[in-house]
Amino acid sequence: MPGRWGKGPVKWWYGEFRDYGYRITIPRQTILQVLDESKEHLSAEDIYLKVHNIYPAIGLTTVYRTLEILVNMGLIYKFDFGDGRARYELSSGSRKAFHHYHLICTECGRIINYTDFIDEELELVKKTEKELSKKYNFKIKNHTIQFYGLCDRCANNKE
Amino acid sequence: MPGRWGKGPVKWWYGEFRDYGYRITIPRQTILQVLDESKEHLSAEDIYLKVHNIYPAIGLTTVYRTLEILVNMGLIYKFDFGDGRARYELSSGSRKAFHHYHLICTECGRIINYTDFIDEELELVKKTEKELSKKYNFKIKNHTIQFYGLCDRCANNKE
DNA sequence: ATATTAATGAAAACGATTATCAATAAGGAA
DNA sequence: TTCCTTATTGATAATCGTTTTCATTAATAT
Known part of the structure; x- marks a missing residue:
């Protein structure tokens, strides 16, 4: 899909988001952007900090809430490696899943x-x-x- | 190993325990007894409650501490199923591992x-x-x- | 442009686990 | 056995990740 993964805010999920009745907001855009740009297994706090660099008004609560709906939508996976904090990763992306x-x-x-x-x-x-x-x-x-x-x-x- | 799994407090780990320099105490005996008698994946609180029935003086702290040393000794496994609480199970026992x-x-x-x-x-x-x-x-x-x-x-x- | 209502962020609450610390008890020595 | 040393204990407080609460803000349909 050419152009789908260009730089800047990712938009491919807009339709799916609307289908669920969710609004497209700056916090949500930024969180997805951070997830898309990262190859790592990020914790909620990792994501919070990265988003904070781009959009300092972000709250940790919003990160948790957004991650939860993304998991429910199947857009991201949530992992628990036993160290007491969950990790998240896009379920599809540049690299295969x-x-x-x-x-x-x-x-x-x-x-x-x-x-x-x-x-x-x-x-x-x-x-x-x-x-x-x-x-x-x-x-x-x-x-x-x-x-x-x-x-x-x-x-x-x-x- | 006949007799190794008879009723009453299990004793097969006494030697191993002493090798590690750990003392054999009533809380520890009871925790191991509960683990041995259970087929389930027990959480720390599950274990605490079961031990409490046998030895009401038990403290939750002791349960956590004992479980930690048992994990380190390799006598039990600790699992994390993503629901926010760890589960424990004997690594060997009546049933195979x-x-x-x-x-x-x-x-x-x-x-x-x-x-x-x-x-x-x-x-x-x-x-x-x-x-x-x-x-x-x-x-x-x-x-x-x-x-x-x-x-x-x-x-x-x-x- | 406006009204509706979902989404937000700060703060407080929560639940599991860990650290603190004075009191207790296991196990070796006498 | 009795005494001594020191590991172990349990109550309490602290910690840490995550959730809930709630008044404010902002996205979208009209």
């Missing part, structure tokens, strides 16, 4: 998205998903695979 | 451990683990696979 596979350092909290083996994993996941939803009567919406351990830096610091 | 695979209802918080396909999954996980730890220099200690969705009860309530 491989947001489900993570390496997490339990020492420093570093998070790496890996994209190796996703084909094989996706196949197995799809099969599992199908069988599990049948067996347990679960309507499966999403999944994650996480590996926990020590990253190189932290492993070295331990010896 | 298939604590890594969950179905989570995002509506009511119900958690189901599934054990289907774990053979295939374990195989893939092992392979992935090996390759990822090489590629990213990660010392992988643990992993989880979670499926999020709606359980039968909650899916029905939505229509």
Whole structure:
């Protein structure tokens, strides 16, 4: 989609936003812009700070509220890596959506998205998903695979 | 191991506990007993309440502190399912340790451990683990696979 | 341009977890 | 056993991420 990801405020979600009956506001535009420009797994506060640089009137409350509706709309994913704060990432974007596979350092909290083996994993996941939803009567919406351990830096610091 | 899982306070961890220099106390015994007798994914407060029935003098602080050392010792696993409270489960026990695979209802918080396909999954996980730890220099200690969705009860309530 | 009402931000409230600290009790030594 | 040392305890306060409240502001339909 040429031009869809040009610089400046992203607009591709305007229609979808209106379909939901949501208004298009500067805080919401800025939050989506920040999410779109970032490759990281951002926490609510990360996002707040980045938005604050662009639009200093922003409130942390608005960030939380906007993130919640974006999650409900399916525009972003919310992750919980066990460090007490949630992380958010656009569900679609410049890069393809491989947001489900993570390496997490339990020492420093570093998070790496890996994209190796996703084909094989996706196949197995799809099969599992199908069988599990049948067996347990679960309507499966999403999944994650996480590996926990020590990253190189932290492993070295331990010896 | 016959007799290892008899009723009454569990004692199999006494040695390990002493090796770590930890003292064996009534609160700790009771917490481990509760964990051993439960098949569920218990939150700290769940555990507190159950222990409180047996040993009313228990404090919530002690529960948190004990759980932390048990996690560090590797005797229990700590999970974070994204509902703001951590869950704990014995890493070994009467049942084998298939604590890594969950179905989570995002509506009511119900958690189901599934054990289907774990053979295939374990195989893939092992392979992935090996390759990822090489590629990213990660010392992988643990992993989880979670499926999020709606359980039968909650899916029905939505229509 | 105006009216309607969703959206905002500051502040307070909340819930889970952690830190503080004086009192207690486990376990080794005598 | 009894005493001593020190880890452990539980009540309380503090912390931190997130939610709620509510009066003010601003987006959109008219």
